[in-house]
Amino acid sequence: MNYRKLGKTEFSVSEISLGTWQVGGKWGDPFSHANADKILNAAVDAGINFIDTADVYGDGESEKAVGRLVRSRSERIFVATKCGRRLQPHTAEAYQPAVLRRFVEDSLRNMQLETIDLIQLHCPPTEVYYRPEIFGEFDRLREEGKIRHLGVSIEKVEEGLKAIEFPNVTTVQLIFNLFRQRPPELLFKEAARRNIGLIVRVPLASGLLTGKFSPQTHFAADDHRNFNRHGEAFDKGETFAGVDYETGLAAVEELKRVFGPQMPLAAQALRWILMFEEVSCVIPGASRPEQILSNLQAADLLALSPEQIQAVRDIYNERIRPLVHYSW
Numbered sequence: 001m002n003y004r005k006l007g008k009t010e011f012s013v014s015e016i017s018l019g020t021w022q023v024g025g026k027w028g029d030p031f032s033h034a035n036a037d038k039i040l041n042a043a044v045d046a047g048i049n050f051i052d053t054a055d056v057y058g059d060g061e062s063e064k065a066v067g068r069l070v071r072s073r074s075e076r077i078f079v080a081t082k083c084g085r086r087l088q089p090h091t092a093e094a095y096q097p098a099v100l101r102r103f104v105e106d107s108l109r110n111m112q113l114e115t116i117d118l119i120q121l122h123c124p125p126t127e128v129y130y131r132p133e134i135f136g137e138f139d140r141l142r143e144e145g146k147i148r149h150l151g152v153s154i155e156k157v158e159e160g161l162k163a164i165e166f167p168n169v170t171t172v173q174l175i176f177n178l179f180r181q182r183p184p185e186l187l188f189k190e191a192a193r194r195n196i197g198l199i200v201r202v203p204l205a206s207g208l209l210t211g212k213f214s215p216q217t218h219f220a221a222d223d224h225r226n227f228n229r230h231g232e233a234f235d236k237g238e239t240f241a242g243v244d245y246e247t248g249l250a251a252v253e254e255l256k257r258v259f260g261p262q263m264p265l266a267a268q269a270l271r272w273i274l275m276f277e278e279v280s281c282v283i284p285g286a287s288r289p290e291q292i293l294s295n296l297q298a299a300d301l302l303a304l305s306p307e308q309i310q311a312v313r314d315i316y317n318e319r320i321r322p323l324v325h326y327s328w
């Protein structure tokens with residue numbers, strides 16, 4: 001495993017880490033703590049030391065599983081969670097310092113930890129990034145020892161650029177993958193200049209970039225890849241990175257020809273992300289322990305060749321860029 005610095009936190013984190021949105025099992029299935037324990041322990045056994053969760057994942061069950069892992073292992077495991085998405089309705093007006101404080105304290109109870117290494121605002125409405133009182137509350141939480149650092153999870157590049165103007169923001173979590181290539185144009189440069197850690201989520205475009213899907217692939221009714229393709233439940237960009245399914249499948253077939261059959265497309269897609277030195281870590285999810293080992297293959301791959309880089313860029317520019325580039 002290779003490790004990188006997570007911006008101003010100074011944490012040394014595994015470049016391939018773990019997101020826990022689906023750690024309890026497949027989309028739509030009841031949360032399985034037995035499955036979560038197997039995945040989380042397999043991750044730590046493989047050298048992963050950064051786990052990203054959220055209070056809404058499994059309605060708090062994911063946080064409970066992560067906390068149990070940390071308490072049961074001797075290794076230093078950095079825990080990141082998120083707050084804000086429990087607000088109903090999820091509006092800028094609903095974001096209030098006292099409410100966010102309560103969410104943080106609830107997460108501490110869920111995980112049975114004294115301090116959260118990294119708390120992140122969970123994709124709040126854009127207007128929230130213009131409210132200093134929201135960010136100021138986390139300074140007080142840090143002074144009280146309840147958190148170590150503050151980060152933001154964003155939907156839009158512009159939100160990240162605004163968030164890092166606040167001096168207590170140490171990380172930005174964002175969608176970045178072969179189908180979402182806008183962030184390096186400006187956000188990566190500004191993040192590096194301000195020593196901001198970049199955490200990459202949805203690196204495989206909700207599984208599209210595994211190369212295992214087809215027009216016949218069935219997604220369960222409770223799977224966001226079924227019910228959120230047009231943003232019916234939350235931001236469309238969280239599902240297939242905002243790319244329509246058929247276009248994504250066609251682009252994947254072209255990518256397979258670029259990389260060849262020697263290594264799974266998922267590993268190649270992760271390796272492409274890790275070629276950007278501004279990235280601190282990538283957090284693919286896993287619903288089975290063996291997916292951890294599959295993702296880790298990316299760490300051992302050679303860098304993409306100039307020809308592969310250009311081919312990837314050409315596919316993006318032709319098929320994907322008109323659909324997503326300026327939306328997020």
